[in-house]
Amino acid sequence: MIVTNLPAEFEEAKEVLGAIQQAGFEAYFVGGSVRDTVLKFKIHDVDIATSAYPSEVKKIFKKTVDTGIEHGTVTVLDHGRAYEITTFRTESTYQDFRRPDHVEFVRSLKEDLKRRDLTINALAMRPDGEIIDLFNGLRDLKEGNIRAVGIAEKRFHEDALRMMRAVRFASQLDFAIEKNTLEAIRHNARLLQNVAVERIHVEWIKLLLGKNPKTALKDFLVTDLYRYCPLFADKKAIFEKMLTFENLQIGSEDAAWTLLCYLSNFSSSAVKKMLRAWKSSNDLIDNVTIATGVVDLIEQQKMNTWIYYKSGFHRLEIANEVATILGFGIDHAVLKENYAALPIKNKHEMKINGGTLIKNLRIKPGPQLGRVLTEIEHMVVTGKLENQTAVLLKAAKKQFEMEE
Template structure:
C-alpha cells in the first residue's frame, strides 16, 4: 500500500529522512504517526526510525540533543523543529517487566518492528508513502482489531504497561481486542503491580478521554486488570456502572474521575485519598472534588447561589455533563445563565478589600479582617447585600460592634 498525498507534518520531516538516506542509511516514519495517518487522523508529531547508530546520526546532523542515547534516541533540530530519531534495535529479557536489561542496536527494520507492542503500531512508511507491514497491521486497522505483535504473553512480559496501552487504544479507537491478546492480559494482569503508578495513571487518563471509554473499560473489567490499579480492587461495581452508561464521553480527566467518585459514593476525604494513591496533581484533585460536590448538589436539587459561587463554573459544567450522563436532564445553558447572574464571580470583585476595611474602620490587621471579608462575600453572593462600598462598610461596622 502507498499513501499518495502525505500531510504537511510528514513533508516537513522529509528532509531529515533524505539526509539520513544520503549518508547511506535507511530511515522510516514509524509507529503511531503512521497508524493515525491511515486512520485519517492528523498526527501531532512523527517518529523516525533508522539503521544509523546514534553516533552516526550525530555526525550527519550539526544540531542534536542526546535525548535517550542509551536506548538509541537522538533529537535532531532541523528548520526550527525537533525530531526524535531512534536507531533500529532489539531488546533483551525484562527482569522488572518494565525496562529491557540491555538494548542492542541493529541495522534491520524487520528486527525493530518485531519488538513493538501492537500490530497497528508496528507499521512503517518510507519517504514515498509506501507502507511496510510485517504483521498484518493494515488488515487489523481495517477490521478494527487490536492484536499484540507475535506472542502476546511475551509482549506483556517485556513491558506490563502494554496491557494498559491495549485497553486504552480500545477506548480511543473503538477497536476490539482479539481473543489471544485479551486472554494474555487476563493471565498477566498481576504484572501491572511492577509498573509505576504515574505510568498507569497516564494510560488511565487517556482511556477516560477516549472517544469510546466503554470499549476500554469493558476489557479492563473482563481481564481483571483493574484489580492491579491503585485502590481499584473493590471498585468493580462502579466500573460496571460506567460501562453500562449510554453515550459515555468525558471532556476532561476531572469529569471522568468525578463521575467515578460520585458513583462510588466516596466522601471528599476518600476521593482525595484515592487520587493521591494515583499520584494525581493538586490541581486535578481540586477540580475533581469540586465537580463531585457540584454533581451531588445538582442530582439532589440542592444547588444554591453560594455553592455555584464557591465551586466555580468549571465544576458546574462538569456536573451538568455528569448529570446528563446519569439520565437526569440538566440544561447547560440554564446553568450558565444562573452562574452569570451571580452578583460576583470571585472575591476580587467585592467592592471592599481587607485594606479598605482596615483604613475605613480603623482596624488592625489580623484574622478578624478575613472573617469580615468572608461574611460580606457570602452576603453579596446570596443577595442579602448589594455590592457597593457604602453598604458593605456599614455592614462591616455593624459586625465589628456586635
C-alpha cells in the same frame, strides 16, 4: 499500500529522512503517526527510525540533543522543528516487566518492528508514502483488531504497561481485542503492579476518554487488570455500573474522576486519597473534590447562588457533565446564565478588602477581620448587599459591632 497526499508534518520532515538516506543509512517514519495517517486521523509527533547509530546520526546533523541516547534516541533540530530519531534496536530480557536489561542497536528494520507492542503500531513508511507492514497491521486496522506483535505473552512480559495500552486502544479506536491477545492479558494482569502508577494513569484516562470506553471497561474487568490498579480492587461494581449508561462519553479527565468518585459515594477525604494514590496533580484533586460534591447537590436540586459562586464555572461544568451522564444534568444554557448572573465571580471583585477595613474602620488584622469579610462576601453574592464601597463599609462596621 502507498499513502498519497501525505500530511504536512511528513512533508516537512522529508528533508531529515533524505539527509540520513544520503549518508547511506535507512530511515522511515514509524509508529503512531503512520497508524493515524492510514486511519485518516490528525497526526501529532512524527517519529523516525533509522539504521544509523546515534553517533552516526549526530555526525549527519548540525544541531542535535541527546534526549535518550542510551536507548538510541537523538533529537534533531531542523528549521525550528524537533524530530526524535531512534536507531533500530532489539531489547534483552525484562526482569522487572517494564525496562529492558539492556538495549542492542541493529541495522534491521524487521528486528526493530517486531519488538513493538501492537501490530497497528508496528508500521513503517518510506518518504514516498509506501507502507511497510511486516505483521499484518494494515489488515488489523481494516478489520478493527487490537493484536499483539508476535507472541502476546512475550510482549507483555517485556513491558506490562502494554496490556493497558491494548485496552486503551480498544476504547480510543473502537476496536476489538483479538482473543489470544485478550487471553494473554488475563493471564498476565498481575504484572501490571510492577509498572509505575504515572504510566498506568495516562493509559487509564485515555481509555475513559476514548470513542468506546464501555467496550474497553468490559475488557478491563474480564482480564482483572482493574485489580492491580491503585485502590481499584473493590471497584468492580462501580465499573459495572458505568457499563449500564446508555451513552458513556466523557470529555475530560476531571469529569472521568468525578464520575468514578461520585459513583463510589466518596467523601472529600476519600476523593483526595484516591487521586493521591494515582499521583494526580493538586489542581485535579481540587477540581474533582469540589465537582463531586456539586454533582450531589445537582441531584438533590439544592443548587443556589452561593454554590455557583464557590464552585467556579469550570468546576460547575465538570459536575454538570457528570450529572448529565447520570441523567439529571442542568441545561448548559441555564447553567451558564445562572453563573453569569452572579454579582461577582470572585472575592477580588468586591469593592472592599482587608486593607480597606483596616484603613477606614481602624480594625486590627485577625480572625475577626476574616469572619467579617466572609460574611460581607456572602451577602454580596446572595444579593443582600450592593457591591458599592460605602454600602459595604457600613455593613462591615455593623458586623464588627455585632461581634463585640
